[in-house]
Amino acid sequence: MNDPASSRVCAGSLPTVGRMTWKTLAIIFLIALSTRATWGTYRHVTRGDTAPVLEFPDEQQYWMIAESLTSGNGMRDELGFRASRMPLYPATLSVFARFSGGVFPAKIVHWLIGALAATVAASLAAKLFDWRVGCVAGLLVAVDPFLVFSSSLLLTETPFILAMLLLFLALAQLVTVRSPTIPFGKIITVGLLSALCVHLRESSLGLILVALLLVALRRRLDASACKLIGGTLFLVVLTLVPWMLRNDAILGQPVWLTTRGGISLFDGVGPQADGTSDLGDIKAMPEVANLTELQWDDYFMRQATQSIRENPGRILKLALVKIRRMWNPMPNVEKYQSLLVRLIAAAWCVPTFALAIVGGIILLKRRDGVALWCVGLLLLPAMYFTALHSVFVGSIRYRLPAVVMLEILAAVAIVTMWTRYTRV
Numbered sequence: 576m577n578d579p580a581s582s583r584v585c586a587g588s589l590p591t592v593g594r595m596t597w598k599t600l601a602i603i604f605l606i607a608l609s610t611r612a613t614w615g616t617y618r619h620v621t622r623g624d625t626a627p628v629l630e631f632p633d634e635q636q637y638w639m640i641a642e643s644l645t646s647g648n649g650m651r652d653e654l655g656f657r658a659s660r661m662p663l664y665p666a667t668l669s670v671f672a673r674f675s676g677g678v679f680p681a682k683i684v685h686w687l688i689g690a691l692a693a694t695v696a697a698s699l700a701a702k703l704f705d706w707r708v709g710c711v712a713g714l715l716v717a718v719d720p721f722l723v724f725s726s727s728l729l730l731t732e733t734p735f736i737l738a739m740l741l742l743f744l745a746l747a748q749l750v751t752v753r754s755p756t757i758p759f760g761k762i763i764t765v766g767l768l769s770a771l772c773v774h775l776r777e778s779s780l781g782l783i784l785v786a787l788l789l790v791a792l793r794r795r796l797d798a799s800a801c802k803l804i805g806g807t808l809f810l811v812v813l814t815l816v817p818w819m820l821r822n823d824a825i826l827g828q829p830v831w832l833t834t835r836g837g838i839s840l841f842d843g844v845g846p847q848a849d850g851t852s853d854l855g856d857i858k859a860m861p862e863v864a865n866l867t868e869l870q871w872d873d874y875f876m877r878q879a880t881q882s883i884r885e886n887p888g889r890i891l892k893l894a895l896v897k898i899r900r901m902w903n904p905m906p907n908v909e910k911y912q913s914l915l916v917r918l919i920a921a922a923w924c925v926p927t928f929a930l931a932i933v934g935g936i937i938l939l940k941r942r943d944g945v946a947l948w949c950v951g952l953l954l955l956p957a958m959y960f961t962a963l964h965s966v967f968v969g970s971i972r973y974r975l976p977a978v979v980m981l982e983i984l985a986a987v988a989i990v991t992m993w994t995r996y997t998r999v
Contacts, residue, residue, distance in 0.1 A: 595697055595698055595701045595706055595709050595710075599697075599706070599709075599710060599713075600694045600697060600698070600713070603693050603694050603697050603710070603713035603714060603717055604690045604691065604693065604694045605690075606693075606714065606717045606718065607689060607690035607692075607693035607694075607713075607716065607717035607718075608686055608687065608689075608690035610717060610718055610723045611685075611686035611689050611690060611723050611726040611727070612683075612686050614723050614724065614726075614727060615682050615683075615686055615726065615727035618727055619679060619682075628678050629678065629729060630728070631728065631730070632854065632855070633730055634728055634729045634730055636652050636653060636659075636660070637660065637664060637665055637668060637729055637730070637731075638668060638672065638678070638729060639651075639652060639653055640652055640659075640660060640665040640668075641665045641666075641668035641669040641671070641672040642669075642672045644665060644666060644669040644672070645669045645672045645673050649825075650662060650665060654858065654868075656834060656868045656871070657822075657825050657826065657868065658822045658825070658826060658830050658833055658834045658868065659833055659834055659835050659868075660833060660835065661773075661774050661775065661776070661777055661818075661832065661833060662774070662818060663771075663774040663775060664731050664734065664775055668681055668729065671684075678729065681729055682726075682727050682729065685726050685727065685728075685729070685733045685734075686726050686727070688726075688733050688734050688737050689722060689723075689725075689726035689733050689736075689737075690717070691737055692716065692722075692733070692736045692737040692740055692979070693713050693714075693716040693717040694713060695737060695740040695741055695744060696712050696713055696716040696740055696979055696982070696983065697709040697710065697712055697713025697716075698744060699712075699740060699743055699744045699747055699983065700712035700713070700983045700986055702744060702747045702748065702751070703747055703750075703751060703949050703952075703953075703983070704949075704987060704990075707990045708983070708986045708987055708990050709986075711985075711986035711989050711990055712982055712983045712985075712986035715927070715982040715985060715986060716979055716982055719923065719927075719978070719979075719982065720919055720920065720923050721920070721923075721924075721971065721975060721978065722736075722975060722978070722979070725972060725975060730972070731775050731776050732972055732975050732976070734775055735772065735775045735776045735779070735976060736975060736976050736979055738768060738771045738772045738775055739772055739779070739782075739956070739976050739979075740979065741768050741771075742765065742768040742769060742771075742772060742783070742786070743786070743952065743980070745761065745764050745765050745768055746765065746786060746790055746952070747952070749761070749790045749793070749794070749803075750789070750790060750793050750945075750948045750949065750952050751945055751948070751949065753793070753794060755799075756799045757799040757800070757802065757803050761803075762802060762803050762806040762807065763806070763810070765787075765803060765806075765807050766806050766807040766808075766809070766810030766811065767810060767814075769783045769807050769810070769811050770810055770811045770813075770814040770815075773811055773814075773815070773832075774814065774815075777832040777833055778963060778967075780811070780832075781959060781963070782955070782956060782959045782960075783807070783811070785955060785959060786952075786955060787803065787804045787807060788804075789948070789951055789952060789955065790803065791803070791804060793948050815831055815832075818831070819831045826868060826869055827869070828869055830869075834868050834869060834871070834872040835872070836872065836876065837871070837872040837873060837874065837875030837876035837877075837879065838854065838857060838858075838871070838872070838875045839967055839968070840875065840876060840879040840880075840966070840967060841857065841875040841876075841878055841879040841882075842854055842857060842967070842968050843879075843893070843897070843964075843966055843967040843968045844879050844882050844883055844890055844893065844966065845857070845875075845878060845879055845882050846882055848882075848893055849893075849896070850893055850896035850897045850899075850900055850968070850969055851900070851907075851968065852968045852970070857875075862874070863875070890966075894965035894966065895965075896969070897964055897965050897966075897967075897968065897969025898961060898964075898965050898969060899969070900969040900970060900971070901960075901961065901964050901969040901970060901971065901973055901974050902928075902961075902974060903971060904920055904921045904924035904925055904928075905917045905920045905921055905924075906920055906971065907970065907971060927978075927981065927982060927985050928981065930984070930985035930988040930989060931981040931982070931984040931985045931988070932984075933985075933988040933992075934983075934984035934985055934986070934987035934988035934989075934991075935950050935953075935954065935984050937987060937988060937991050938950050938984075938987060950984070952980075953980045953981070953983055953984055954980070954981075954984075955980075956976050956977040956979075956980050957974075957977035957978075957980065957981060959977075960973055960974060960976065960977050961974075961977070
């Protein structure tokens with residue numbers, strides 16, 4: 576724990592690699608698991624007959640697809656569509672859908688994944704800075720009420736956050752240390768983790784590309800950086816080939832990702848769009864009642880792009896509404912608007928976001944290249960997902976992967992201020 580490098584984290588020096596002991600990581604894991612298990616069990620025990628086991632439409636759709644897989648009907652959603660979701664997450668849920676009451680065990684696995692994410696966040700912070708920042712960052716992720724809440728939802732947020740953190744942990748050394756070459760094993764690791772992110776959430780493909788570009792710029796576009804980009808993209812495409820071939824055989828067209836892009840974009844920018852999601856009414860539109868899955872996707876894509884062309888000013892105004900919804904300190908969902916929930920949410924978000932800004936300023940004041948690249952790496956998810964969901968629907972759940980990184984910046988601020996205070 577007494578890593579000599581750690582004493583330089585607040586002294587205006589370069590970020591240093593600190594060490595997290597297994598004992599420290601185990602404590603963070605147990606704290607994160609206990610918060611998630613406590614909340615999830617409480618919700619399960621007290622929900623009664625008035626609250627559904629799966630609260631949100633996306634949860635219900637994922638579980639429906641999982642049950643379809645279990646019954647031998649392949650991937651089918653409520654409309655019978657076969658490629659509306661990436662296959663990895665529903666296939667994983669299908670393991671639990673085989674059993675009566677399988678939802679609760681699936682949520683237990685999500686708690687474990689969320690707890691692992693807290694330890695990886697701690698490791699990433701220690702890799703970029705030192706063990707003290709790692710400890711604080713891990714604890715922030717462990718007790719974050721939004722992350723604790725989402726860990727009991729059967730959505731891709733929790734597993735995606737873990738996959739993204741593992742990817743950024745693999746990229747961290749490439750940002751902080753300019754080694755002559757990038758080992759082949761590192762390229763394979765980054766490629767496979769990138770593929771995992773895409774298979775969990777296809778919208779992360781752009782984030783991966785920007786992250787790779789950041790590393791390449793850090794290395795001044797040397798040969799190793801080009802190999803990293805090429806190798807990663809090759810592995811991502813390679814892992815998508817079976818899915819594409821399956822879609823080609825079933826749908827008659829080589830769909831590489833999903834057939835959900837059109838309706839998602841229409842939900843965000845269509846004539847009816849107000850910043851919230853209204854997929855239920857959109858799916859019931861008579862114009863699409865008799866369309867095939869591919870025709871459905873094409874129709875909504877054409878209608879969405881037409882809306883953008885016809886009224887770009889409205890799209891810009893909608894973007895501001897979506898960004899506000901995405902970064903709202905308090906929940907947007909009406910059922911979670913009680914005074915207690917709003918107070919807890921605001922009491923957590925406002926200081927955390929403020930501390931993240933302070934942490935970024937502290938690092939930028941160091942005026943060295945490494946600190947600048949670290950800030951860029953940590954802010955990347957926030958910038959990417961904010962830009963993405965200024966076009967698509969904005970929601971608090973879409974900011975969660977970015978918040979984990981911001982909490983590392985907040986940890987930098989906390990450790991810095993604490994160190995200065997104790998030295999007075």
